[in-house]
Amino acid sequence: MDTRTYWYYRQRNTYAKFAISNNDTPLLDSLTYDDFKNSLKTYIRKKWHISWNNQSTKLNQIKSTTFRWENPNLNRKDETSLNRLRIGHTRLTHGYLMSKDKPPYCEACGQRLTVKHILTECQIYDQERMDLNLTDTLDATLGPNPDQNRKILKFLKLTNLIDKI
Numbered sequence: 001m002d003t004r005t006y007w008y009y010r011q012r013n014t015y016a017k018f019a020i021s022n023n024d025t026p027l028l029d030s031l032t033y034d035d036f037k038n039s040l041k042t043y044i045r046k047k048w049h050i051s052w053n054n055q056s057t058k059l060n061q062i063k064s065t066t067f068r069w070e071n072p073n074l075n076r077k078d079e080t081s082l083n084r085l086r087i088g089h090t091r092l093t094h095g096y097l098m099s100k101d102k103p104p105y106c107e108a109c110g111q112r113l114t115v116k117h118i119l120t121e122c123q124i125y126d127q128e129r130m131d132l133n134l135t136d137t138l139d140a141t142l143g144p145n146p147d148q149n150r151k152i153l154k155f156l157k158l159t160n161l162i163d164k165i
């Protein structure tokens with residue numbers, strides 16, 4: 001802290017202590033700076049949340065809130081895989097962009113190969129999904145639930161998809 005800042009805080013604290021200990025200090029029914037800052041933050045978060053939910057993007061299909069997601073303790077490779085699934089871009093589904101090929105289709109179902117198709121629809125992986133009791137919605141599967149996240153990583157390993165993500 002530089003000298004000027006130090007004196008500013010010291011003076012501010014002196015006045016604050018004086019005001020608190022003085023019986024003549026009027027009690028005002030007014031907002032403090034922190035009250036104002038907090039209500040502004042809440043207002044902006046609400047606006048952002050409403051705007052986020054009104055969009056129809058790949059991201060908000062997976063993440064239906066604007067709150068921060070904590071990741072379970074994962075190694076780097078697992079964390080990368082989980083993040084790629086969350087943004088819907090994996091080497092398997094979007095590698096064609098780099099190789100300039102056509103978008104891939106699932107050989108078994110004939111559907112466009114997407115993260116959603118692989119994790120929730122594809123018949124090839126019905127058994128693994130059932131064995132692991134995976135949920136059938138992307139936001140529940142990929143959301144901030146550590147148990148679900150571990151399940152999805154186990155699914156990728158069981159199906160040998162982990163190295164293609």
Ligand SMILES: [Zn+2]
Binds near residue numbers: 108110117122123
């Ligand atoms: Zn399929």
